[in-house]
Amino acid sequence: MQLSKYFILFTLTLFLTNCGDTNTSKKSSLSIKINDQSLMLGDTLQLSINNPKNLNISSVTYEMSGKSIENNAILNNITLGNKTITAKVKVGDNTETVTKSVIVYNNVIPTIYTFEIVNTFPHDITSYTQGLEFYNGELYESTGQRTESKLRKVNFETGDILKNIDLEDQYFGEGLTVLNDKIYQLTWQAERGFVYDVNTFEKLSSFNYGTSKEGWGICNDGKTLYKSDGTEKIYLLNPENLTEQSHIEVYTQKGKIPSLNELEWIDGKIFANIYQRNGVAIINPKTGGVEGVINFESLRKLVKQHPELDVLNGIAYNPERETIFVTGKNWDKLFEVKIEAQ
Known part of the structure; x- marks a missing residue:
């Protein structure tokens, strides 16, 4: 009986392998x-x-x-x-x-943008800025480094910290975005993000990453979350279940743009910090094509020079003022700028 069963299984396997x-x-x-x-x-x-x-x-x-x-x-x-x-x-x-x-x-050469500094505000020099975003007129910031990572609400004019929570020591904070009164904050290599109530900072839930293994930057268009992982890819996430639905790859007419970091949604485009380049790429979210670039390298010379000073990282659009706010890792200043195509 046992031998007969094995013979039937072998015959069935052979049939399935050879048919079709x-x-x-x-x-x-x-x-x-x-x-x-x-x-x-x-x-x-x-x-x-x-x-x-x-x-x-x-x-x-x-x-x-x-x-x-x-x-x-x-x-x-x-x-x-x-x-x-x-x-x-x-x-x-x-x-x-x-x-x-x-x-x-891509089939277009990116437009070069220049910028004008409108205002300069104080910024906490100890903040290793990873994410920056305005929501209902308030500025929210995520900072990095293990044992030092934070989620903050900041008075952008004075630099005062209005609300603050510390992440657990094992987490390295990364980008953030706010949608429907929820803050979505990434961590770097733990493959986990957190969701908070924007008013109370109460942690509502956490989520795991999918194909993307690291968390770098995140933004939203009012319906979908866009997440970078330090490569040329930007992943589209469903904000309800945080699953990665698809991705785009960011390319110019010459090649891919890797090291995409902090993201911001501005007027239908994704603005992405390019890590260690002190610049921002303006990306078409439907194709991944780079349509413009902004070189903010000169801003780094305007902040206090000290041993912990690091690269530009942090870009936030203020729709009421129609201006962009930028800062960097351990910068003592927050710059309000307007950009213009050359």
Whole structure:
């Protein structure tokens, strides 16, 4: 009886392994031909199948990163970065699947922005600023370093700390954003974020990261959270269950922009600090394309110079004043600026 059971299982396994019409077990002689390995947004994607053995191909269907795409399609309304082209090729009674990787770049040169300092305010020089955001006219700040990480509400004009809680010693605080009276705060390498009541700072819940393994910056558009992890990727999160729904990759016309850090949503665009560059990239959230850059390097020379002084990090938009506030890690000043395209 026991032997018979094993024989039936073996026969069933053999049947399931050999039936079906998809051939993925052996290396195919077929391959995808493409007009260019590196494409730009707006280019025409020309695809064909390289068939050195002259197999009898009856049909071919293509997908790009899991979505159906036609040959000679114009690359509009897609996100940038690494893409996988998949071809399902019907050969006789079998279907062979072959893939090819491509990179899609942005098709515009970023606009260079200059800035004007409108006001300068005091800032706590001990704050290792990681996140900065206005909500209902109030400024909220997240700071980093283990045993020193904090969540704060700050009077931006005087620098006074209006409300403060310390994170547990094992957490390294990172970016924050506020949506629907909830503060979302990231930590760096613990793969965990926290949700607080904006009025009381009561911790409501915590959440774990998904594909992204680190927390750097976070912002929101009123519906969706956008999270960076120190790479060229920005993840889109559902604010209700904090799951990562998708991501964009940030590219210029020349290449990817890694080290994306603190994020801010301003007038339909994502403004992202580029870590250790003292600059900000202006990103199209639908494609990931960099549309503008701001060089804030000169601001660092205007703050107190001391051994713990670190890079620019912290950007917050004040919609009532229509100005941007920027500071840095262990800076003693908070700058209110206006930007203008050159």
